[in-house]
Amino acid sequence: MADDPALRELMDAVSAKIGAIGEAEDRQLLVRVESEFEHAVRAFLEAAAQRIR
Incomplete structure (x- = not known):
């Protein structure tokens, strides 16, 4: 799957x-970045699952 350009992206x-989580300067930014991280992980997992089926 690592060779798949869409999954790589x-x-x-x-x-x-x-990286952004580690650089968050305050709690409000941390909460926002954590939410964005969760969405990014979900998008990756959904895309990877589509390729496995």
């Missing part, structure tokens, strides 16, 4: 959000 988005 989604994995990169997840990785970027992990």
Whole structure:
């Protein structure tokens, strides 16, 4: 799956959000970035599941 360009893009988005969580300067930003991370993970998992079926 790592060779799939669409999944690679989604994995990169997840990785970027992990970095952003560590850089959040206050609680409000942290909560927002965590939500964005959860959405990114969900999008990746849904796309990966479609390819496995």
